[in-house]
Structure formats: structure tokens, C-alpha cells
Amino acid sequence: MATHDLPQPDYAKNMKIIGYSDQGGRPDGVQLMVHNGYAYIGHMFSKGFSVVDVRDPKNPRPVAYMPAPHNTWNIHLQTHDDLLLVINAKDMFAAAEFQDERAYYKGALGKKVGTADAQDIGSRDWTAGMAVYDISHPEEIRQIGFMPVNGGGIHRIWYTGGRWAYASALIDGFTDYIFITIDMSDPTQPREAGRFWLPGMNLAAGENPDWPPTRRYGLHHPIISGDTAYAAWRDAGLVMIDVANRSDPKLIVHRNWSPPYGGGTHNCLPLPDRDLLVVLDEAVLDNLEDGLKFIWMFDVREPSNPVSISTFPTPAEADYTRKGGHFGPHNLHENRPGSFVSSELIFATYQNAGVRVFDIRDQYRPVEVGAFVPPAPARLMDHRPGRPRVIQSCDVFVDAQGLVYCNDYNGGLFILGFNP
Known part of the structure; x- marks a missing residue:
């Protein structure tokens, strides 16, 4: 695509577009990984995942599409070496009960899906579960393994090679997603090794929640550093877990600031060289219905007592509240091995406010140093009723060379340069 044909941003600061792809006519994306010159993109509405050759970032080229099983989404995935791990779960946004997104983000998900009480198992x-693919030949990937889950499925995985993977899983008998460890010693036969949940989630064992029924006390996903899992537990906030014994994870500390803040904790990114933790609360409803959400900086020098010391600035060069859709944080670049790793620059998506870059050299005063707000998507892939045609920047990945990859629920893949 020639430079003059590239989509032009609504706003940009220290960032410019280098390349763009509609991902083979499937421009919807959720999690993306860039690995050995190829982008792997989980779709929200196109029922599967795609592979895009980005070795020439000015001319990204879709090369493969893998359809999802019936009524299943593959929205999240992980890459390492020659392996690709892909989640399989009930396609929530295709279900009638979740056409109003409030139903997905409020209350115990397992109750609504029917897995909390193990209802209608035969009719699912x-x-x-989790599928494992061989990506040694990225344009001819093949499935080599699968780990089934009894319940709704897997939501998001953390895997950076070696024996252990970690995930959030909606399992029969639990109110919502819990934490599991996965033994990957044989990639063709991954197996669950251990699990952890907050007390009150295990209905099958007779536990009862002590939180309001409108709250989503469910794990989004963990990030692992050493023997600690930093788990984003949606409306339950931050949960730090000792995983030295992968078969028997133990609680280190649980911190929640909702209420008074609006919940939706989505990412917990450790910066171990500075004893800091970046924690992002996701904006999940339109027009700030769930309140203004923040990215928080925590001091975790004392693991038993994480302390919030600052918040990141909120984009303010336009009236994003009135723009429509979700305004606020969604995802962080998570410093995966082999990608761009920094404890001074943080990359985040802000949905209708695009991509943001923050300088955190002074951890008490994060400063925005870059921004890119894509134009409105050409069309809606989102089939839910009443969705606005505005950008909803979803995930961001920064490669080892500093190129920034960003996608959207409807708008395709943007490849960006950042020059502060």
C-alpha cells in the first residue's frame, strides 16, 4: 500500500503510520503477537485467527486464516519458539444473552453461561480448552495438541516458553474464570497442573460469594515474573500468587480499589528491575457508564503490601467521552521476551482514544510522550446491535526493533513508528 493510500490518523503525537492491513478482509482483532516476522491475530467476530507476514512492515501480507470450531472464539493467543497457543471458549459475543455487553461485564459469568451450576452439559x-499449533512454517501452521476444559473454556494465556503456561479458565462449578497452571512438557498433550481461586468462587465445593451479585470477580489473565503471578481479577482488582509450586499456587496478597473506583482490572505488568507494577483497569461500557478508568502505578518492594503511588494521565486533546463507544484503557504491551522490553516506556491502548505511550522514568509522575488515534473503521465487523462506528483500539505489541503494532475490533492492523 502506497504511503498516500494509508489511513490517516485523527490525531498523532510522535507516532506515524508505516503500514496497514485489513487482515485479509477480516479487520477485527483482539490479541496480537508478532513472532519471527509474522503477526498472529485472534479475531473477535471473524471466528478464528489470522497470520500476517510483516517482515516488510510497509507491505503487510495476510498469509493464513484458521477458522474456529463451531460457536467458539479464538480471541487470545501466545507464541514462543515454534509453538502457538490459542484459547477455545464459548463465543460470548455471538450469544443472545450477551448482545447487550452490560450482561457480559456485570455479575458472575459462570451463572449466565450455565457452567457455575454445570447445567445442560450435553447440549453445549x-x-x-487450549489448542497448540506448530508454527515452524508460519504460512502452513498445523494443530499438534489440545487440552480440553470442562466448562466455558480458556480466556487468556501467559506463555514464554519452557514447561509452564498459565491461564484463566471458566470451569464447571466456579462462578467465573479462575487461575490455572498448565504443564507444557509435552506440547502435544498439555495438561492442567494446578489451580487457584478467590474464596467464594467454588460453588461446587459449597462456597458462597461475599461480594455483590452485580460484580465480575473473575480472572482476566496473569503475567508471571519469577515465582509470582500478577493476576488481574476484573472487579476484584490485583491478586498476587506464589507459583513456586505450580501444582499448588498460594495467595500472596489481594488488593482491591473497587469501589470506589469502577473495577475491570485487565493487566498487571511487573517491572522487576524497579520493583514496580503497572496495573490497568479496562473501560468496558460505552460513554463512561462504568466511570473513568485509570492505569495505576504500584510500588511492590514489599510484596505483601503493594502501594499505589500514581496514575497515568488520561487523554484530553479531544472530547473522547462524547465520541461514543468505550473511552479508556484496554491493553498494555507486556514486555514479552524477544519483544521490546522497557521499564521506562509503557505502551497502552485507549479504545476510542487510540494508542498511547507513557514515559515512567519518574514513577510518581508518568507523562504521555506519544499518541496515535486511527480514523473511524470503514465498516463494522461487530454484529452486536447499536454499536457505534468509532475506533476501539484493542491490543498493542512492540517488537524488538521498536515498531508498534496495534489492532481494533473493526479497523484492521496498524504498524506504527514511535519517535519521541
Whole structure:
């Protein structure tokens, strides 16, 4: 695509567009990984995942598409070496009960799906678990393994090679997603090794929640550093877990600031060289219905007592509240091995406010140093009723050379340069 044909941003600061792809006519994306010159992109509405050759970032080229099983989504994935791990779970946004997104983000998800009470097991029409693919030949990937889950499925995985993977799983008998460890010693036969949940989530064991029924006390996903899992537990906030014994994870500390803040904790990114933790609360409803959300900086020098010491600035060069859709944080670049790793620059998506870059050299005063707000998507892939045609920047990945990759629920893949 020639430079003059590239989509032009609504706003940019110290960032410019280098390349763009509609991902083979499937421009919707959720999690993306860039690995050995290829982008792997989980779709929200296109029922599967795609592979895009980005070795020439000015001319990204879709090369493969893998359809999802019936009524199943593959929205999240992980890459390392020659392996690709892909979640399989009930396609929530295709279900009638979740066409109003408030139903997905409020209350115990397992109750609504029917897995909390293990209802209608024989009539479930989705695939639940984790698929493993060989990506040694990225344009001809093949599935080599699968780990089934009894329940709704896997939501998001953390895997950076070696024996252990970690994930959030919606399992029969639990109110919502819990933490599991996965033994990857044989990639063709991954197996669950251990699990952890907050007390009150295990209905099958007779536990009862002590939080309001409108709250989502469910794990989004963990990030692992050493023997600690930093788990984003949606409306339950931050949960730090000792995983030295992968078969028997133990609680280190649980911190929650909702209420008074609006919940939705989505990412917990450790910066171990500085004893800091970046914690992002996701904006999950339109027009700030769930309140203004923040990215928080925590001091974790004392693991038993994480302390919030600052918040990142909120984009303010336009009236994003009135723009429509979700305004606020969604995802962080997570410093994966082999990608751009920094404890001074943080990359985040802000949904209708695009991509943001923050300088955190002074941890008490994060400063925005870059921004890119894509134009409105050409069309809506989101089939839910009443969705506005505005950008909803979803995930961001920064490669080892500093190129920034960003996608959207509807708008395709943007490849950006950042020059502060």
C-alpha cells in the first residue's frame, strides 16, 4: 500500500503510520503477537485467527486464516519458539444473552453461561480448552495438541516458553474464570497442573460469594515474573500468587480499589528491575457508564503490601467521552521476551482514544510522550446491535526493533513508528 493510500490518523503525537492491513478482509482483532516476522491475530467476530507476514512492515501480507470450531472464539493467543497457543471458549459475543455487553461485564459469568451450576452439559455446542499449533512454517501452521476444559473454556494465556503456561479458565462449578497452571512438557498433550481461586468462587465445593451479585470477580489473565503471578481479577482488582509450586499456587496478597473506583482490572505488568507494577483497569461500557478508568502505578518492594503511588494521565486533546463507544484503557504491551522490553516506556491502548505511550522514568509522575488515534473503521465487523462506528483500539505489541503494532475490533492492523 502506497504511503498516500494509508489511513490517516485523527490525531498523532510522535507516532506515524508505516503500514496497514485489513487482515485479509477480516479487520477485527483482539490479541496480537508478532513472532519471527509474522503477526498472529485472534479475531473477535471473524471466528478464528489470522497470520500476517510483516517482515516488510510497509507491505503487510495476510498469509493464513484458521477458522474456529463451531460457536467458539479464538480471541487470545501466545507464541514462543515454534509453538502457538490459542484459547477455545464459548463465543460470548455471538450469544443472545450477551448482545447487550452490560450482561457480559456485570455479575458472575459462570451463572449466565450455565457452567457455575454445570447445567445442560450435553447440549453445549462450543469447544472449550487450549489448542497448540506448530508454527515452524508460519504460512502452513498445523494443530499438534489440545487440552480440553470442562466448562466455558480458556480466556487468556501467559506463555514464554519452557514447561509452564498459565491461564484463566471458566470451569464447571466456579462462578467465573479462575487461575490455572498448565504443564507444557509435552506440547502435544498439555495438561492442567494446578489451580487457584478467590474464596467464594467454588460453588461446587459449597462456597458462597461475599461480594455483590452485580460484580465480575473473575480472572482476566496473569503475567508471571519469577515465582509470582500478577493476576488481574476484573472487579476484584490485583491478586498476587506464589507459583513456586505450580501444582499448588498460594495467595500472596489481594488488593482491591473497587469501589470506589469502577473495577475491570485487565493487566498487571511487573517491572522487576524497579520493583514496580503497572496495573490497568479496562473501560468496558460505552460513554463512561462504568466511570473513568485509570492505569495505576504500584510500588511492590514489599510484596505483601503493594502501594499505589500514581496514575497515568488520561487523554484530553479531544472530547473522547462524547465520541461514543468505550473511552479508556484496554491493553498494555507486556514486555514479552524477544519483544521490546522497557521499564521506562509503557505502551497502552485507549479504545476510542487510540494508542498511547507513557514515559515512567519518574514513577510518581508518568507523562504521555506519544499518541496515535486511527480514523473511524470503514465498516463494522461487530454484529452486536447499536454499536457505534468509532475506533476501539484493542491490543498493542512492540517488537524488538521498536515498531508498534496495534489492532481494533473493526479497523484492521496498524504498524506504527514511535519517535519521541
